[in-house]
Amino acid sequence: MEKRVTFKGIWLPILLVLPQLVITVVFFFYPAGQAIWQSLFIPDPFGLSMQWVGLGNFEYLFSDPYYRASFVTTAVFSILVTVVSMGVALYLAVLADRLIKGSGVYRTLLIWPYAVAPAVAGVLWLFMFNTRVGVVAWYLGLLGYDWNHVLNEGEAMGLVVVASAWGRISYNFLFFLAGLQAIPKSVIEAAAIDGAHFWTRFRTIVFPLLSPTTFFLLVVNIIYAFFETFGVIHTITSGGPQQATTILVYKVFSDGFVGQDLGSSAAQSVVLLFLVSILTVVQFKFIERRVHY
Amino acid sequence: MATVTLRNVRKSFGKTDVIHGVDLEIADGEFIVIVGPSGCGKSTLLRMVAGLETVTSGEVEIGGRLVNKVEPMDRDIAMVFQNYALYPHMTVFDNMAYGLKIAKVPKSEIEDRVATAAKLLQLEEYLKRRPRELSGGQRQRVAMGRAIVRKPAVFLFDEPLSNLDAKLRVQMRLEIKALQRELGVTALYVTHDQVEAMTLADRMVVMNGGVADQVGKPLDVYADPRTEFVAGFIGSPPTNFLDTALLPGLSTAPSLGIRPEHLQIEDQGRLTATVSFAEALGAETLIHCRVAGGRQVTVRQDALHHIPAEGESVQLNWADADAMFFDANGRRV
Ligand SMILES: Nc1ncnc2c1ncn2[C@@H]1O[C@H](COP(=O)(O)OP(=O)(O)OP(=O)(O)O)[C@@H](O)[C@H]1O
Ligand SMILES: [Mg+2]
Numbered sequence: 001m002e003k004r005v006t007f008k009g010i011w012l013p014i015l016l017v018l019p020q021l022v023i024t025v026v027f028f029f030y031p032a033g034q035a036i037w038q039s040l041f042i043p044d045p046f047g048l049s050m051q052w053v054g055l056g057n058f059e060y061l062f063s064d065p066y067y068r069a070s071f072v073t074t075a076v077f078s079i080l081v082t083v084v085s086m087g088v089a090l091y092l093a094v095l096a097d098r099l100i101k102g103s104g105v106y107r108t109l110l111i112w113p114y115a116v117a118p119a120v121a122g123v124l125w126l127f128m129f130n131t132r133v134g135v136v137a138w139y140l141g142l143l144g145y146d147w148n149h150v151l152n153e154g155e156a157m158g159l160v161v162v163a164s165a166w167g168r169i170s171y172n173f174l175f176f177l178a179g180l181q182a183i184p185k186s187v188i189e190a191a192a193i194d195g196a197h198f199w200t201r202f203r204t205i206v207f208p209l210l211s212p213t214t215f216f217l218l219v220v221n222i223i224y225a226f227f228e229t230f231g232v233i234h235t236i237t238s239g240g241p242q243q244a245t246t247i248l249v250y251k252v253f254s255d256g257f258v259g260q261d262l263g264s265s266a267a268q269s270v271v272l273l274f275l276v277s278i279l280t281v282v283q284f285k286f287i288e289r290r291v292h293y
Numbered sequence: 294m295a296t297v298t299l300r301n302v303r304k305s306f307g308k309t310d311v312i313h314g315v316d317l318e319i320a321d322g323e324f325i326v327i328v329g330p331s332g333c334g335k336s337t338l339l340r341m342v343a344g345l346e347t348v349t350s351g352e353v354e355i356g357g358r359l360v361n362k363v364e365p366m367d368r369d370i371a372m373v374f375q376n377y378a379l380y381p382h383m384t385v386f387d388n389m390a391y392g393l394k395i396a397k398v399p400k401s402e403i404e405d406r407v408a409t410a411a412k413l414l415q416l417e418e419y420l421k422r423r424p425r426e427l428s429g430g431q432r433q434r435v436a437m438g439r440a441i442v443r444k445p446a447v448f449l450f451d452e453p454l455s456n457l458d459a460k461l462r463v464q465m466r467l468e469i470k471a472l473q474r475e476l477g478v479t480a481l482y483v484t485h486d487q488v489e490a491m492t493l494a495d496r497m498v499v500m501n502g503g504v505a506d507q508v509g510k511p512l513d514v515y516a517d518p519r520t521e522f523v524a525g526f527i528g529s530p531p532t533n534f535l536d537t538a539l540l541p542g543l544s545t546a547p548s549l550g551i552r553p554e555h556l557q558i559e560d561q562g563r564l565t566a567t568v569s570f571a572e573a574l575g576a577e578t579l580i581h582c583r584v585a586g587g588r589q590v591t592v593r594q595d596a597l598h599h600i601p602a603e604g605e606s607v608q609l610n611w612a613d614a615d616a617m618f619f620d621a622n623g624r625r626v
């Protein structure tokens with residue numbers, strides 16, 4: 001039987017969870033409630049009165065081709081960020097796992113990018129790829145490639161993907177490495193004796209045994225790409241060129257704060273709220289049913 | 294089926310020497326048990342034969358072929374691990390079929406071989422289960438099955454029974470022996486349990502701190518241990534060791550070893566002892582005594598004999614032929 005800590009009264013437990021509850025209410029439930037409320041109105045240009053429109057904001061939103069384009073942009077961006085950051089992290093984790101000596105150094109070095117704030121990471125990458133002074137752009141120029149993410153939509157997308165994925169590699173790496181090291185060495189050895197070479201072992205034993213970690217990271221990284229990459233996009237492209245990197249979160253900001261269309265912005269927040277709830281439910285369902293080998 | 298030869302095999306991990314030169318000739322179809330206390334290098338030796346550890350120096354041959362640089366998969370061996378090392382995400386069938394699938398054995402033959410092995414190991418009902426849905430004994434059998442379907446030349450076992458309860462261990466021990474006889478395959482089996490070693494081995498290797506102290510048939514090793522370590526390790530209860538200073542004129546060697554069953558309590562003996570306590574086990578009785586100088590001595594006698602009371606003073610006697618003398622280095626003289 002699981003051993004549980006039990007409290008005699010009701011007040012101590014309440015006191016203990018109170019700070020977390022207060023934070024959740026003030027910073028999550030209250031704004032979320034407000035967003036839902038506001039999404040049902042259109043304020044006048046001076047913010048003096050609000051006009052009830054029901055689901056009008058949503059109808060307008062989904063008939064807006066720019067908004068639908070932003071969905072596609074978000075999907076492309078999230079998939080790329082997730083695939084790049086998880087792919088590179090897995091590759092590095094496999095390499096570090098094979099190391100016996102000095103893996104501690106690699107691990108420490110690989111964790112550093114995680115400590116860099118997204119906006120700072122954005123500036124860093126922006127600086128390297130700056131069309132005029134960026135060192136990478138300059139080298140690309142030497143090779144005959146004219147880098148210009150300010151004008152080229154594909155290059156802009158590439159740059160924000162790389163800048164966003166970079167910091168995530170550390171996080172994913174740690175989980176993958178832990179997952180790899182949790183696989184008993186003798187299982188790998190048994191497969192080696194059974195005739196499986198490195199790649200076959202990876203495909204048939206290691207990767208399947210890693211799947212709980214992979215799935216967890218998949219959800220976490222998609223959530224990250226959806227919501228936490230705002231700083232990177234804001235510093236590097238500000239959603240441009242021609243909205244090519246305007247993901248849903250960035251559009252909330254640009255429509256609401258820049259375009260001052262608060263009704264639409266609120267409706268977009270509600271859509272995002274809905275998306276994140278789905279992802280969270282998926283994740284919880286998965287953790288509940290998680291297979292323990 | 295193959296012979297296995299070790300020639301002056303050594304192993305170091307960095308600066309620590311773990312195996313100090315082991316020589317061993319294993320005949321085709323022979324069952325060899327490597328036995329020794331924890332940390333003496335048994336697993337390391339086995340893993341060098343498997344190819345899971347590199348050989349620092351010396352030669353390992355399987356079937357007359359030098360395999361020092363050969364990958365585990367190309368050595369024609371199969372290994373059963375202490376923790377079974379089953380593939381947790383595969384069914385019992387897939388666990389057994391894994392090696393065959395990789396070797397691109399035709400599907401119908403894979404099914405045949407797995408079915409035969411499953412029948413032999415009474416696993417037919419469990420082929421669709423995953424390892425976590427099996428008992429310890431069944432997992433053990435799957436690990437055996439995975440080894441036999443590949444029809445290797447040499448079986449390697451690293452303490453395969455140590456995670457099982459006592460009763461199952463005895464049963465599986467018999468099954469392993471029967472299986473090895475039936476398949477006629479060469480086997481190298483590591484254990485720290487001397488009863489397992491005595492019952493399974495055609496010949497056993499007693500290891501002590503990275504050295505093979507003695508290699509021989511179990512009863513020969515028992516009757517004629519070459520070192521003090523072997524005399525003390527093989528046999529339960531262990532051999533009694535006495536300081537020859539207590540017995541003037543017997544030998545110049547410092548240590549005398551006598552097995553418990555070779556000591557008798559008699560009216561006229563060579564050594565006086567005080568009875569500490571007696572354990573009546575039914576068919577036999579173990580009488581623990583203390584001799585001058587404080588050493589514990591165990592006498593094993595038939596249940597029919599009189600059992601002396603605690604604290605009683607008794608005389609111990611033995612036949613000259615049963616006395617084993619050891620020099621200061623622990624070698625038999
Ligand atoms: N990878 C390694 N690196 C360094 N030392 C090791 C390594 N593997 C084993 N050793 C050392 O080698 C010695 C022999 O280890 P080994 O595992 O062969 O012992 P064993 O006889 O199998 O013991 P047990 O009965 O406990 O399994 C031990 O002292 C151990 O600490
Ligand atoms: Mg061992």
